[in-house]
Amino acid sequence: MTAKEKTRYDAKARVLKALAHPTRLWMAEQLAEGELCVRAFVDKIDADFSTISKHLSVLKQAGIVADEKRGKQVYYSLKVPCVLNFMSCVEAVMENNAKEQAELVS
């Protein structure tokens, strides 16, 4: 693997890593229906304001969400909706795993 390829895989992994957290995954799904401000996320789950803000910042750094300040609030939106397509595949993996678990028991 060349250094260039290595750099490229690092970059790809960075994008996936941004989504690879339960809270951030949930956030991405919430944004499927449209933009939300930070406060909206905080209200939906019971979490620290700063924790939510930092998670959003990770998603933004990765290029997955965009932010726009309007008045006092910052609105976040999905910049690349195709990330939502990951879900069905992830669920396929999980169903597979559940099936195998069940076979072990029976």
Added chain:
Amino acid sequence: MTAKEKTRYDAKARVLKALAHPTRLWMAEQLAEGELCVRAFVDKIDADFSTISKHLSVLKQAGIVADEKRGKQVYYSLKVPCVLNFMSCVEAVMENNAKEQAELVS
């Protein structure tokens, strides 16, 4: 968010996290063309045998790859090929990011 939903997002994140590492992402792509034994990965990149083995173990735990021992070697294969579809979306994110970087410069 209920405890049940939380558990579900944890599980989803665990699957994504397994892929969110440059080496493991590379491994998944290598498996696109068919099964490979541990040795084959080690030869393709210059890495420690045990490191590769552990990465494969992470992918296996997540349910992304399957392993089968035949003779002295263990062959790994992609159990859920749809994970390869992630790549195009991840690349879309990266191109977007590159474009914005370019705009900053100009």
Added chain:
DNA sequence: TTGTTATTTGGCAATTTAACCAAATATCGC
């Protein structure tokens, strides 16, 4: 300008992850 709400930032402790080395295990041919 002062107070209030919305959000980000900095710092810190706890946990997790990753890489490398050495040792253990398994299979096979002799």
Added chain:
DNA sequence: GCGATATTTGGTTAAATTGCCAAATAACAA
């Protein structure tokens, strides 16, 4: 059984990630 090859496991250490708290910043209304 013995040595050689293939792979996994255990341990150790460094680095990255999380979550929470307190403080800083921004916008706006009174």
